[in-house]
Amino acid sequence: MTALSLKNVHKSFGNIHVLKDINIDVEDGEFVVFVGPSGCGKSTLLRVIAGLEDATSGDIQIGEDMVNVVPPSKRGIAMVFQSYALYPHLNVRKNMSLALKQERQPKSTIDARIEKASKMLNLEAYLDRFPSELSGGQRQRVAIGRAIVREPKLFLFDEPLSNLDAALRMNTRIEIANLHKQLGASMVYVTHDQTEAMTLADKIVVLRDGRVEQIGSPMELYNNPANKFVAGFLGSPSMNFLPESVLDGANNNTIGIRPEDLFISKDGPLLVRVSHVEHLGGDTNIIAHVEGHQITARLFGQHKVDQDSELRLAFKPDRTYAFAQDGTRLR
Amino acid sequence: MNKARANPYNTAAMHGALILYTLIALFPVFVIIINSFKDRRSIFREPLALPNSESFSLIGYETVFTQGDFFLYFQNSMIVTVASLFFVLLFGAMAAFALAEYRFKGNLLMGLYLALGIMIPIRIGTVAILDMMVATGLVNTLWALILVYTAQGLPLAIFILSEFMRQVSDDLKNAARIDGLSEYAIFLKLVLPLVRPAMATVAVFNMIPIWNDLWFPLILAPAEETKTLTLGSQVFIGQFVTDWNAVLSALSMAILPVLTLYVIFSRQLIRGITSGAVK
Numbered sequence: 001m002t003a004l005s006l007k008n009v010h011k012s013f014g015n016i017h018v019l020k021d022i023n024i025d026v027e028d029g030e031f032v033v034f035v036g037p038s039g040c041g042k043s044t045l046l047r048v049i050a051g052l053e054d055a056t057s058g059d060i061q062i063g064e065d066m067v068n069v070v071p072p073s074k075r076g077i078a079m080v081f082q083s084y085a086l087y088p089h090l091n092v093r094k095n096m097s098l099a100l101k102q103e104r105q106p107k108s109t110i111d112a113r114i115e116k117a118s119k120m121l122n123l124e125a126y127l128d129r130f131p132s133e134l135s136g137g138q139r140q141r142v143a144i145g146r147a148i149v150r151e152p153k154l155f156l157f158d159e160p161l162s163n164l165d166a167a168l169r170m171n172t173r174i175e176i177a178n179l180h181k182q183l184g185a186s187m188v189y190v191t192h193d194q195t196e197a198m199t200l201a202d203k204i205v206v207l208r209d210g211r212v213e214q215i216g217s218p219m220e221l222y223n224n225p226a227n228k229f230v231a232g233f234l235g236s237p238s239m240n241f242l243p244e245s246v247l248d249g250a251n252n253n254t255i256g257i258r259p260e261d262l263f264i265s266k267d268g269p270l271l272v273r274v275s276h277v278e279h280l281g282g283d284t285n286i287i288a289h290v291e292g293h294q295i296t297a298r299l300f301g302q303h304k305v306d307q308d309s310e311l312r313l314a315f316k317p318d319r320t321y322a323f324a325q326d327g328t329r330l331r
Numbered sequence: 332m333n334k335a336r337a338n339p340y341n342t343a344a345m346h347g348a349l350i351l352y353t354l355i356a357l358f359p360v361f362v363i364i365i366n367s368f369k370d371r372r373s374i375f376r377e378p379l380a381l382p383n384s385e386s387f388s389l390i391g392y393e394t395v396f397t398q399g400d401f402f403l404y405f406q407n408s409m410i411v412t413v414a415s416l417f418f419v420l421l422f423g424a425m426a427a428f429a430l431a432e433y434r435f436k437g438n439l440l441m442g443l444y445l446a447l448g449i450m451i452p453i454r455i456g457t458v459a460i461l462d463m464m465v466a467t468g469l470v471n472t473l474w475a476l477i478l479v480y481t482a483q484g485l486p487l488a489i490f491i492l493s494e495f496m497r498q499v500s501d502d503l504k505n506a507a508r509i510d511g512l513s514e515y516a517i518f519l520k521l522v523l524p525l526v527r528p529a530m531a532t533v534a535v536f537n538m539i540p541i542w543n544d545l546w547f548p549l550i551l552a553p554a555e556e557t558k559t560l561t562l563g564s565q566v567f568i569g570q571f572v573t574d575w576n577a578v579l580s581a582l583s584m585a586i587l588p589v590l591t592l593y594v595i596f597s598r599q600l601i602r603g604i605t606s607g608a609v610k
Binding site for chain 1: 500502503509510511516521525
């Protein structure tokens with residue numbers, strides 16, 4: 001069964017088309033991540049699903065129901081916002097119970113659900129505190145708790161980790177992954193961070209300029225990108241793009257090579273000048289230039305490489321990707 | 332800021348300036364209060380002297396309480412002020428919410444139109460207002476005053492409150508929508524508590540001119556049973572003779588309720604400021 005299905009969804013503000021012909025299916029229990037650079041329409045798409053914006057045309061189905069004209073509270077969704085959006089004048093318990101009270105759930109149900117959610121998120125000690133008395137990570141957990149207690153058909157996350165610092169971000173990421181496993185719920189997650197997308201998703205939807213560029217599992221997209229944009233967006237450091245002429249090719253196409261597929265070799269085809277070396281302990285990133293084009297090589301382990309030295313890089317020809325000038329993949 | 336605080340000379344200068352200002356501001360009030368407890372001769376002989384056993388007299392207060400129905404005037408002023416503030420805040424907040432929250436045609440124009448009243452003194456329309464009140468039979472009722480003061484207070488209230496309501500985060504209102512709150516519930520339970528400091532500001536700005544107004548009570552409600560305190564005190568000021576004891580006593584007592592209301596609202600102001608600081 002599908003938890004969410006979008007068919008030919010368009011959205012425009014006046015003359016500006018922010019979403020163009022979006023078709024996405026989310027299966028039951030699936031974790032789907034919308035990823036793309038800022039301004040690509042991913043947050044707008046999430047708001048259209050939530051019902052906070054109306055789609056200009058197209059159909060939105062959540063579970064069995066068409067929800068095009070259903071108000072947000074009746075769609076069976078819960079949303080976690082980037083800014084947490086906790087009610088500042090209510091304590092944690094009241095923040096979590098407000099929606100249930102609006103649904104006129106009996107008090108015993110409300111208490112049971114709050115207890116379950118706060119145990120899951122380690123929030124039991126904070127139930128009587130106000131949002132202003134909590135740290136950023138705790139606030140985010142309350143926001144997630146507020147979503148859990150509603151037991152929605154579909155969870156929506158709008159860049160929930162971007163206000164947290166790096167260490168907390170990783171912990172919360174793992175927490176969200178665990179939560180998804182425990183609840184088995186369908187989740188839609190919006191982010192601009194490709195690491196979050198790769199680590200959390202069952203399925204990634206890459207968006208650019210309001211259009212779906214590619215849909216697939218993280219490894220599918222990584223190993224088999226449909227175009228230059230997807231290839232460059234996923235992976236860190238991102239893929240190197242070199243004109244074919246640098247590699248003795250005759251055409252005007254672009255060749256993409258992932259940084260980890262490059263290695264140092266005395267008779268490699270690329271003579272590069274090293275401009276910067278990043279020693280990460282486990283990895284060494286070499287940023288170099290070849291004929292004016294920047295190229296990054298990611299070598300496993302620790303390597304002694306001098307700045308401004310010249311060396312030769314090689315790669316396996318079957319690990320390259322060819323793109324036409326308009327960005328489409330050539331196979 | 333911290334550096335300035337740490338420097339004792341700066342601190343002293345700052346406090347000195349503030350204390351000086353406080354003294355200048357409070358001096359007239361102080362003179363009114365001390366003189367209200369003196370007999371007539373001492374008021375004029377030594378206006379700045381404190382009342383002593385010789386000059387002490389409650390004659391002013393006696394006159395105020397015996398002549399004219401002071402408590403009725405007092406009650407009228409209180410009803411008019413509180414009711415006007417209530418309507419200004421209620422309608423002002425509702426209009427501000429609509430302007431701040433919803434996209435509709437003419438939103439900007441409507442906002443400007445509603446704010447226009449800030450620039451046009453309502454007294455220009457006194458004759459028209461009097462005509463209207465006569466036509467509707469509201470002359471010599473407190474409603475006449477309440478309606479006029481509500482109209483007078485709304486433009487500034489809408490202007491200030493809509494600015495503040497725009498600052499309430501959209502995510503918060505959207506979260507409430509997903510949680511199933513109606514637009515009315517969002518307004519009442521979410522936005523109003525968050526703009527409480529702004530509401531207090533509007534209340535303070537509106538309260539004092541209403542309480543002190545002489546113009547509209549004199550024109551719209553001069554009857555004995557609808558006189559406000561300011562108008563009621565005028566009976567002691569004559570063209571040739573003024574009963575200064577009574578005037579000063581009446582003024583001293585008129586300060587009290589305004590002070591009380593101000594303390595209530597200003598607490599909201601301070602709470603608003605500090606709660607913003609820790610968020």
